Amino acid sequence: MRVFLSLGGNLGNTQEIFEQSYPAIEKKVGKILQKSSLYRTAAWGLKDQADFINQVMLLESALNPHEILTEIQAIEKQFGRERLVTWGPRTLDLDILFIENLKIQNEKLQIPHPHIHNRKFILIPMHEIAKEFEHPELKKTISELMLEATDDFSVNLIPNP
Template sequence: MNTAFLSVGTNMGDREAYLKLAIASLREMEGIQLVETSSIYETAPVGVTDQADFLNIVVRLATTLAPLELLAVCQRIEQELGRERTIRWGPRTADLDILLYNDDAIESETLSVPHPRMRERAFVLIPLTELAPECTDPVTGRQFRDEPAMQEGGVALWGSLEVGRL
C-alpha cells in the first residue's frame, strides 16, 4: 500500500460542499482508502488575485494506485465537480493536486512529485504539517515545517469537515 498526500481546494459556490463532494468521490474510488483530512484553511488567491478566497485541505490516502493512475482519478473528480481550466490560477470548483507519493521523486510530462510549488505555499504546508508534522521533502531532505513559506501568514483556520468517520 502506498501513502499519498493530496491538496484539495475550491473558491466557487458552496466551497464547503465542494470539499465534501471531493472527499466523497475519493472515498468511492477503488484502490483508495481515505486515512485522514486536515482542518479547513481559508486563504487569499495566488496568481490571479481578483477572485474569491479559497478553502483548502490536505488529505492522506492509502492507495494501491500508481502515481499516474491517482492523477487520472484527481482530474476525473475535478471534471465531475465542474472544473473548467480557462484561466491559469483562476477560480475553480475543485482543485486536487498530488503533493507527495510515498517518498518518491517523480518527474514526467504530466506529473511532478513532490508538487513543484508546494514549498512556496503556506496554504499547502500548514494543513500538510497538521497531518504529518515530521514530514520531509524527498528531494531536499528538509522538514516541510521548516520551509520559509510557513511563516508568511495569510492562512486562517476556517473549520473542520464533518464528513463522517474516516
C-alpha cells in the first residue's frame, strides 16, 4: 500500500533526528519512495514554542493501517517523543496522512488525516512530491487544496546544505 507520512519536530536537532529516523521507518513501516524537502514553519496550535521542521514522504508498506500506526508511534518513542501537551513541542511527530484512498474513522485512527486541507505545512511539502494526488473525501487534488487553504502561516523551504 502507498502511504503518505508527515514528519515534524521542534526539539533537539530535528534535521538530524529525521535523518536517523529514515532507516527505522524503512525497517518497521516500509520502503521510502519519495521525500519532500524540509520546511520551517511557525508552531501551529500551541504557538508559544520553537518553529517546526516538516517533511512529507511516500512509502510502500505491506502493513495494515493499525500496524502502521503502532510502528510509527514506536519510532516516535524511540526518538524521545513524549505526549505531554496537545500540539506541544516534540522531537519527532509522525502522522499518517493518507493510505491509498482508504477512509478510516475510529478512536485510534483517522485516515485521511482530518486537518490536511487546513495546514500548509503539510500541503506544501506534499505538493512537492504528489501535487495531483486526490484527497479521497474532499475529491480535490493537493494542488487545489493548496490554493484553497486558509492557513496563513509561512512555510519556508530549508536549503540543502
